Amino acid sequence: MRTPIGKDFPGHYSSDEEWHGYINNNDRVLLKTINYSSPKSAGAECIDPNCTWVEQWVHRAGPREKIYYKPEEVKAAIVTCGGLCPGLNDVIRQIVITLEIYGVKKIVGIPFGYRGFSDQELTEVPLSRKVVQNIHLSGGSLLGVSRGGPGVSDIVDSLEERGINMLFVLGGNGTHAGANAIHNECCKRRLKVSVIGVPKTIDNDILLMDKTFGFDTAVEEAQRAINSAYIEAHSAYHGIGVVKLMGRSSGFIAMQASLSSGQVDVCLIPEVPFNLHGPHGVLRHLQHLLEMKGSAVICVAEGAGQNLLQNTNAKDASGNVVFGDIGVYIQQETKKYFKEIGVHADVKYIDPTYMIRACRANASDGILCTVLGQNAVHGAFAGYSGISVGLCNTHYAYFPIPEVISHPRLVDPNSRMWHRCLTSTGQPDFI
Numbered sequence: 136m137r138t139p140i141g142k143d144f145p146g147h148y149s150s151d152e153e154w155h156g157y158i159n160n161n162d163r164v165l166l167k168t169i170n171y172s173s174p175k176s177a178g179a180e181c182i183d184p185n186c187t188w189v190e191q192w193v194h195r196a197g198p199r200e201k202i203y204y205k206p207e208e209v210k211a212a213i214v215t216c217g218g219l220c221p222g223l224n225d226v227i228r229q230i231v232i233t234l235e236i237y238g239v240k241k242i243v244g245i246p247f248g249y250r251g252f253s254d255q256e257l258t259e260v261p262l263s264r265k266v267v268q269n270i271h272l273s274g275g276s277l278l279g280v281s282r283g284g285p286g287v288s289d290i291v292d293s294l295e296e297r298g299i300n301m302l303f304v305l306g307g308n309g310t311h312a313g314a315n316a317i318h319n320e321c322c323k324r325r326l327k328v329s330v331i332g333v334p335k336t337i338d339n340d341i342l343l344m345d346k347t348f349g350f351d352t353a354v355e356e357a358q359r360a361i362n363s364a365y366i367e368a369h370s371a372y373h374g375i376g377v378v379k380l381m382g383r384s385s386g387f388i389a390m391q392a393s394l395s396s397g398q399v400d401v402c403l404i405p406e407v408p409f410n411l412h413g414p415h416g417v418l419r420h421l422q423h424l425l426e427m428k429g430s431a432v433i434c435v436a437e438g439a440g441q442n443l444l445q446n447t448n449a450k451d452a453s454g455n456v457v458f459g460d461i462g463v464y465i466q467q468e469t470k471k472y473f474k475e476i477g478v479h480a481d482v483k484y485i486d487p488t489y490m491i492r493a494c495r496a497n498a499s500d501g502i503l504c505t506v507l508g509q510n511a512v513h514g515a516f517a518g519y520s521g522i523s524v525g526l527c528n529t530h531y532a533y534f535p536i537p538e539v540i541s542h543p544r545l546v547d548p549n550s551r552m553w554h555r556c557l558t559s560t561g562q563p564d565f566i
């Protein structure tokens with residue numbers, strides 16, 4: 136709604152008839168914006184051998200002129216699942232504020248992830264603009280998070296009992312698999328429920344999106360740890376700093392933090408195999424770095440080099456594999472190696488694990504979260520379900536959930552970005 140302002144007022148708003156503030160249902164966002172002329176172009180993703188241009192698109196996110204729900208009939212719920220991620224509170228806040236602008240009065244938070252649907256001791260949290268006004272000023276989630284929890288059928292039973300017809304699910308690929316199953320179960324039971332995902336992961340491992348919220352902040356925090364490792368290593372005689380960063384199957388945090396810090400000599404990620412020992416191994420390269428420049432910094436993603444470690448055979452409550460500690464292993468092997476060759480080395484290990492995700496969102500993530508939260512609500516009011524909101528080629532769009540979680544997004548070792556990282560570190564192939 137716009138307030139008409141007198142025509143003599145300079146720069147006046149256009150009238151309601153002239154104002155094109157709504158998204159047309161047929162507006163589309165292209166998934167690919169580069170037309171690769173050859174499969175040999177760096178980073179080319181081709182569908183056929185000739186690399187023919189194929190238009191692929193998703194729906195544009197935003198407010199529609201016609202809405203599917205009557206706001207007074209909506210009971211909306213928000214749930215945050217998986218691990219923490221900077222910006223969760225920003226998204227919760229913006230969803231609540233936008234729902235209120237649509238006129239929704241019944242808004243609740245489900246405590247501690249999907250578990251909150253089944254645990255009788257956990258009660259829903261009433262949410263309003265007043266409750267969420269300042270929550271973005273701190274990290275974490277107002278609602279709490281968890282892994283594991285009830286089955287899909289129990290969750291949908293609970294939705295029915297509570298009379299929830301809009302569910303906003305904030306989480307990573309596991310959470311989205313759950314959201315999609317909830318959506319399918321609601322369809323099966325012919326329930327009119329909109330299930331909308333907002334992808335949350337510092338790992339940035341969700342397909343088709345430019346980036347997920349929390350990733351930028353995590354990278355910013357991670358490069359602080361790298362900076363400390365560099366200062367320690369640089370100030371010691373033959374100092375070696377080892378920094379382990381999160382990244383279960385994708386090395387985006389390690390790669391971007393290495394790039395942004397400009398202080399990393401060796402970046403190791405899950406997507407690129409490496410040897411620690413042997414003539415081309417990391418340890419031999421460290422020896423060379425000590426000889427050439429007196430110190431070295433290694434940045435390793437937690438999922439890297441798992442083939443070098445003993446399988447823990449452990450899984451977390453959600454069924455994710457628990458990894459062995461590659462950071463500790465590299466630290467121990469480095470110490471052993473230099474002792475054996477009789478060269479002094481002062482090895483310092485920094486593991487900032489939870490520090491990079493338990494913090495408040497930075498400005499860039501704050502904006503991303505705000506827009507994603509608004510668009511999640513616009514998507515629900517447009518009548519969508521089983522979708523996720525994301526940024527695609529700088530435009531906000533709605534993605535079908537199965538498309539974005541079919542497998543984790545990985546760093547492409549042939550991509551320009553990984554080559555930029557190698558150019559920055561100057562590291563060889565360790566095989």
Ligand SMILES: Nc1ncnc2c1ncn2[C@@H]1O[C@H](COP(=O)(O)OP(=O)(O)OP(=O)(O)O)[C@@H](O)[C@H]1O
Pocket residue numbers: 216217218219248249250281282283284306307308309310311312313314316335336337338452453455
């Ligand atoms: N395939 C699945 N079907 C239904 N629910 C699932 C599935 N995978 C995971 N979940 C549920 O989703 C929730 C979150 O999953 P998970 O712990 O894997 O975190 P995530 O969303 O992937 O986030 P993170 O990036 O922090 O790992 C858990 O409560 C889990 O039980």
Ligand SMILES: O=P(O)(O)OC[C@H]1O[C@](O)(CO)[C@@H](O)[C@@H]1O
Pocket residue numbers: 217218219307336337338381382383437451492
């Ligand atoms: O210790 P938790 O809470 O299981 O979380 C650790 C995992 O969370 C993640 O950050 C994903 O969000 C992974 O990189 C990491 O393996």
Ligand SMILES: [Mg+2]
Pocket residue numbers: 217307308309
């Ligand atoms: Mg996951």
